[in-house]
Amino acid sequence: EIKMPYKQLWVRNLKLSHAGIYTCEYGSKKVRTSLHIFQLTISLDGHFLQNEVPELILMQNSSGHQPDLSITLFDSNNNRVTPQLRNKSHKKYIMSLKKLEAMDSGTWVCQVNSDSPLINQNISFTVKVLGFQNPDLERKYATVDSTVILSWHLNSQEIKWKEGFTGQLNWKQQESANAHELLDFNVTAQGQLHETKKSSSFLFEIPERKPESTIEVKLPKVHFNHSGQYQCQLEYQGRHAWSKIELVVMKVSANPAGPLSRGANMTLTCQVSGPLPPNAYLRWERVNGTKMDIKNSKQHEVKLEVNISAAGLWSCHLIEDSDRKISLHYHVEKAPVWIKHVIIGASVGGSLLAFALGCMCIISVIKWQRRRQRAKRMAQARQYLLENKTCHCQQ
Template identity: 25%
Template sequence: MMFSWILISLLVRFLKAQEKHVVVYAQIGGTAILPRDVSVISDKESSFYVNWYIGNDQTNLVIYKNPQSGIQKGKDVKTHASLSSDFSLQISPVQDFDFDVWRCEQHVLTNKFVKTYKLYRVTIPAVPAVMPGDSLSLECKVDTSSAKTLVTWIPPENSNCSQNELYGSKISFEVVKCHSGVWTCKVNYDGREAKATTTVSVIDLSLSGPIYTSVSSSSSSSPSYTVNIPCSLFSNIPWSVLNKTGLRGGSWSFTPLSDRNKHLSLLSLSVGPVVRWDVTKDTDSKVKGRELKDQDLSFHNLPVSENIRGQYNCSLDFKSKTLRSTVKVEVLSVSRSGGSQVYEGQSVNLTCTLGHPLDPDLEVKWICRSCSTLPSSPFLSIPKVTREHSGQWTCELRKNKNRLTYAVLSLNIEKAPVDIWLCVAISSGVVVFILLIVIAIIVIRRHRQVMMYRRRKTRFCCCKAPQPQGFYKT
């Protein structure tokens, strides 16, 4: 009977001791702070001691502070522990064996103050990579303790996505692109809070606006020779994860501006230990493949010309769906009318175009060294050029006053040589002389024709009575 009472008494003491533990929540790999009770001893007092132990006994001394030697760690300590400025215990990163009872002893003179803590887990099971439209569940598991807990989920801080907090240890939702990132599980308990995080990886392709580049009448004045067409994964996901998700391949294709019904295959994705873009059959020899070592799927070093105008389609093929991203490539070109040489006095027309009418938010601006004000029009006409018009003519493509790209045209106006005018004068004289000869010949021939016509006419005469013929006397 006495033995039973002893057991009951020990059990009651154990339960009471358990109830006195200060509850602290933390995630493996995170940070846990066990706050020292500063109400019993102020940290401004220099002659006090602080000892931190792990476990129920006093043999596992982790770290301590004393006036003589300062802050020291115990022997064979594996815990990543340190003391903060007020000598509270900080554990970072938290490891599996840290979830135990912790004991803080404070000594000043003959006074001793003891406080115990219990470290509890906050666990978030890992989730696989998902695609937009998939259903995803997140769960924040909190170890049971004497503290009452409230769990709140905080979504990533991404634009175009709801930032409303979600309540409950388990939540489910349909995935959109902006759900990619770090989700935080916030646990409120006993006036304190703990945070655990998990990363949600959404597999999707990043969107890109139009790419603007340019060519001119001479390749030497073109601002660029090649262009990279961007395409990348929205999240930083390793290829090994993509392969586990069911990646089968991918491709780059091209729809030219001149023929929107034509689709040309450029590159195909080779999936395996080495991931690379391979050039497809019958593709232009200027297109080159490359090995992919990161999430950059861009089409590199495409030679710039007017023929690359159009839409480029980047795609990744999975078992469940195909992800696509479209990039529009605009090529600004500038040209002039006339032959290879332009002389003073001639009229010249300059053209700056994307190969199609400009969008309402786009405009062109002509820049000339000797010109003051030029109209903002893709077409510029110079009725009579002079030597002052020689030099570089720059056509800038602008959007909201910002320059997108530009093309340069070198205009060389030459003075007409004297021998050319002499040839023109001689040629004109010869032509006039020939015309006069032709006119004279025509007049003479007409005159002869009239005279011959008159001679061929038959003449009739009226005669008197016939006279006798022969000899006779009168």
């Protein structure tokens, strides 16, 4: 298309084959222009799931020798990205990028440079990464009987994802255990989220009010066996992305349970349901106590016991990087004096009762042995009379 009156030639829908030398003749004057064309192609049409690795193909064509190119990439946050060059020829460069995160969505720039001929070209391309705004693995702590809400925020609205996809939420208590499906969901091309509850044995709720594009479950009363991995997974065109929340539950107990008598001891136990990271540990301490009332667990210990002789409020803390994540309290009551007297009385009474029963048993045994001896002597006497009896006859 030639634009008048400036003699401009517009070449639309450029292709690599359009590269070459274009000559403009006007009277006796000739002006030559070399057209160097680049073509940048991104895999999957720029639509990815988180943790996928894009592939870029940069091709060039010109009328002469194809220059050696220097390629630099900048992500949507203007951070420099070093691609992995998998294949290189003078006309074609095949590169692999990093694993993508949901925050990588946006406009990227491929900067192409050459010294001879002098080239400094920026090529923009769009990347959309469907996924979660949560990290791949998140750890959440809770205490027994508390209420916990687990949520995963999809970024489909933020990146204007225009195609539908599905997903599900699974739970398993251990890595090697079978997964239980709690719910499944689908998101329409218009961005509408629909959820369906699947599990009937697992006690949880789907909150009616929650942020848009959010998968959320509520555990109204956490049990110790509710711990484990909760994995939210989405599926698009046979590909999958997921985000996990590991729920760690804490409980405390006492042995023996009940009031603590003066001079008596009690064992308090604090336990968490799963392994702790290396920078986390458990701590028992007595509120308003001394340093002697503090005990820390060793690395990787999930159970901490402390033997106490002082009543009061005892607290178990889960500490990670000097930050108290959760705490659970146990109030040790001091036994009243009358209980102590009752206990002493019961002990003394029990001892006296045992002594009396013992005496009765001994007396009974002695009487039984005497009756047995008397019966034995009578039997011997009868036997003697039978063996020595005499018959007297009258004459």
